[in-house]
Amino acid sequence: MGQPLIEVEGLRKLFPIKGGPLNARTLGHVRAIDGVSFTIDTGETFALVGESGCGKTTTARTILRLYTPDEGRVLLEGRDVHALTGDDLKAFRLAVQAVFQDPWASLNPRMRAGTLVAEALVANQRLPKAEVKARVAALLERMGFPAWKADLFPYEFSGGQRQRIALASALITGPKLIVLDEPVSALDLSVQAQVINLLKDIQEESQTTFLLIAHDLDTVRYVADRVGVMYLGQLVEETDTEELFENPKHPYTQALLNSRLPLHPKDRREELQVMGEAPSPMNPPAGCRFRTRCPFAMDVCTEVPARVQIAEGHSVACHLYSE
């Protein structure tokens, strides 16, 4: 597909748990992400999937510079994003944008749609007012809004329309990467389709790279080129989307795909791998973190599994594939 746009290397982020008098003592750490590495190529859609608490959002927020990693780095076109300063930082903010899950929370209710869309541009780049206005109008039109809607406030739009405004305000800077954190899960079914179609069109037109965070595997399959599966702060499998759905290797990926609901009542399964719940990320199991729920757990699983390449572009961290 091209050169890597984003390289994530051994990323680790711990959140302290405070307690004691005046919350002055640190009682422990939540290991939100613990040694995550992957690359995203220019123009592709890379998806991170996993259950809540697996660290997919923390990873995305670290890439966005909303968190500072405790270990590891994030490279954008070869440069460490957490070391950027001055003009480089401004350039980063133009190059990396985000769309969040809840368009009711992510749009400032006191700003008009046009101002919201222009904000990132105005904050990071000096441009004549007329040009900003023209770009906003062009983008809103691309999103399917007539120009006069730029003067409306967020409450005057429906959920799907708001998410389109959020997308416009991410696109205004002509970003290289857009982080999409559950972009459709707050929307109604018939509206999700609009937004998903729009995302695919935008990518085709502008070659923007997407990092998609989603829990809905059907959406991921429809939108993503490659998928990374996360479990308790670690990446357990990474491969092309179709390969993942057709030929999942890690027992957790298999369980996750198995838990998908049937497409049709005739596909209802009587047998279901019962696998309990994920342990707490405050105190994850030693060795392979999935071993407490894994049907194939062996003695060797108390050791940390290395990530092995089992085929071109398909890697998995599991002792079943160690040899």
Add this chain to the structure above:
Amino acid sequence: MTRSDLPSENGGRHGGDVVLQVIDLRMYLHTRWGVTKAVDGVTFDLHAGETLGIVGESGCGKSMLALSLVRLTPEPASRFEGGQVLLDGDDLVALTDKKMRRIRGKKISMILQDPQQSLNPVFTIGNQLEEAIRIHGGADSKEETKQRAKAALQEVHVPEPERRLKNYPHEMSGGMKQRVVGAMAMVYKPTVLIADEPTTALDVTIQAQYLRLLRDLQRRTGVAMIVISHDFGVIAETCDRVAVMYAGKFVEQGPVADVFDNPSHPYTKGLLDSHPRYVGTARRLRSIEGAPPELTNLPPGCRFSPRCGLAGPECHESEPEPRQVSADHVTWCFKSEELPWASH
């Protein structure tokens, strides 16, 4: 609409007798913005041991329908404007509040979407389960109440029930809490169990386990279930029959496989086509143009007509009567015989 308009429902198919009959139920909310027709003429039968799914988008009235059945609609806005809900010889709409309290939780009970909000954070699980047992005078002694609370947790496969009874809700995971809520709803082995988006707050792996649990419970107790969801996957997993709801009314109702194979209302077809799951990765998703109508300001004629690609003049003028597609499958659409995707 009268009862005779509906096709006779084949009770034998699902094994059980009719346990709940809802006839032309109308529940409106009187708000300062006008009258919201949240439930506007809904009719269905529910048989022992079967699961009926009610599917629709947010704001279609599906939750208000569920709350109407247990008479927990928001006061003082809600008013029943007509219809009956017949359970065991009682018309739930006409009962006094006092009588309704004796039936709610005993013969008809409900599981809500968010277990976090169904449990009281300052009492233990045991406390709350025992309260549910005491309320209808179910046990003679404290000891028996305890035993029944423990048994109720075992019924929903909560591991180490004795220890769990002493837990507070915050000490349990979302999936475990939802199991406790299920145990509470099933304490009296009700005739009808309503589950309103029971798994929306849960992770996928937990969701699959919970839906399996509901099916197990039904198999063991023969309870008739109503599952409310916006997700066709949940419907496909749990239901025998499904009703599609739009703007306060049913637009299609039938055996779940028939509705999936042969959607006979443009809205049902639109919902199925807008999900990546049913479209395949190669095809483009189809979205339904426009937005559902305000329930305070409904369009004349068929409520879906302003968004419907097939709508003709009659669709904008009069409301469609139910039409039979096959034995058990009904649609409320004037164009049901000329749907372009239909297989007949």
